Amino acid sequence: MKAAAAALAAGLAVLLMIPAASFFYEAGGPEACARCHEMGAPVGEWRHSTHRGVPCSACHGDALTADPRFHLTNARRVVEHWRGEAGARGQLGPAEIRAMLPRCQKCHQQEFASWSSGPHAIAYRSIFLDEKHNSSRHLMDDCLRCHGMHFDGGIRDLVEPLSTKGPWRLRRAELMEAPAIPCMTCHSIHRRGARHEDRRLEAKVSGPRQEKFRPSLAFFDRRSMAPVEVALLPLPDMREKGRPVKMSPDPRQALCYQCHAPLSTREVFSGDDRTPAGVHEGISCLACHDRHRQTTRASCANCHPRLSNCGLDVEKMDTTFANKNSRHNIHTVKCADCHPKGVPARRPRMAENLD
Template sequence: MKIAVILGLILFAAFLMVPAASFVYESGAPGACARCHEMAVPVDQWAGSAHRGVTCAKCHGDALTTDAQFHMTNARRVVEHNFGQVAERAQLRPGDVFAILQRCQNCHPQEYASWAAGPHSVKYEPLFLDKKHNSERHLMDDCLRCHGMHYAGGIRDLVTPLNNQGPWSFRDASMADKPAIPCLTCHAIHAHGNPLKGHVRKAGISRKEDVMTPSLAFWDRRARESVSVALLPLPAVHEGERPVKMSPDQRQALCYQCHAPLGNTQVRSGDDRTPVGVHEGLSCFACHDKHKQSTRASCANCHPKMSNCERDVETMDTTFFNKNSGHNVHFVKCADCHPKGIPAKKAKLERARQ
């Protein structure tokens, strides 16, 4: 009987609480979310962002969200707030980052599909449990800078054992199929900017022309916040002593956070892919699709019919045509195929063309 009464009271409380809380938040949205001081900053940021037309509840949930963890997190925050244990700032948990991914898909299905078909949609398992990699190289915390950057712990919390013998496994098996480079790696949803649709129309920019989306930002794992691409550095890359001509495309600064040269700034060092040779000066985005990273059909952007050599560039002996080619398309030079200089016939044609 006692249990039945308690259950009845709980059900009655739930009956009243959910619509009441829903009303409180939705009546004042989005200001309702800024009732707590720690929420004021992200709400202010959102109000000036390209996503200001998307209400808080659309991405974060609301009083009617059926996920228990969502309500427990909010409850914990309120309790902590009332006990004076106020966080420096409100932040998404790693679990929320993965959940947000699905919500990005709701409004950006094409971008999501491209990302899902490309290498940046790689999951934790093939990255961290790769036998060849783990037997040849050490797993370390710095791996998480570019792979699994939203993971809250260190590499010791993620993989065991940390040696070169294995067998390796995740301490939390559920991490295996989580995306290691989700949307929030390169996009800050609350970043300052105008909604893209209006921006493109007002500026009179062709719909085919690429524009820099305001949300571009890199997730800094140490500070646990996104840094706008405008604030990220473009490195000065060198080939020997010679400074390499760099594209001024600031969007590349995102790529250089992970595909970076070593401290000696030499091209091809580390994971650098700065183009030199025939493609020197091109931006990463001149050839690579933004989300899929694919370069297919990109040659036609600059080589509409034939190359300067009057050959189909897509079938030349480069890594574009054959991954095993000795001529990496990032670094290929005329001299790689013409070690004795450009053939006279071609040179004559070239002069005639000029």
């Protein structure tokens, strides 16, 4: 009986160590977190970030979080810390990134709804089990640079077989419906900047003094496992048949180019590039594409009057905006594409045409 009681007590002690370790890790707020050297830098960044008014527990959970995996992770971190095995900086794992999504949604409901209904909310299943793609191109580790940058492994740990002959399956079944491009792909919540509450006064500030973009914009670099802020991301020097292409100075599109990139030739529309040329040369990606949903429905009306210089409705012209099968791609269409014998003189807009 004594042996059984001792075993039971030992078992209970082990079980209680998990929530106790989690409580130790989370209790006391950021000051307690910062006592661990691996958490000092993230906490220091948080103190000056746009989210500094949001407690750590709101995004990362706390001792009362119901998910047992959360507490197991914290217990593991405490053990690693005591053993001196913790890294110089704490890193969020893929499960923790996924767990943060509904917490992002709680405060950023409109942005989350737009992202959820757009192409960047695509699931691992849709990307890595795509028969058309997989049968024509080999899957490789570089795929994870843009599609699954938070995945904790290589491509062979995610999909099998690594050949052009299927059927293919995900080795991590829990990722089937998980988003491959979550919020933290393009946003870093610890970036320095004005608090969201302080932005209410922005409308009273003159245009040149207003911020151009949210400081949280940053690309998560899978190689360094760290976000790179937009200000440090370069815009490519693009060419069209050797001719330099005028680029928009909008720094936000540097984020787009990290994945929608040209080949080494820097030729417009090579690789996954979508650099505007022709009549839209010099326009930013974000001038036409909604930030989170990527829709373009309102893009023409944002810049154009109802009629073009030709006197035609710009939304009904023969381009891929009106018809995805059009041979005139909206990114590169030129006047000469429709007027091979010469561009006609600009027509004056008649009052009756505007009715």
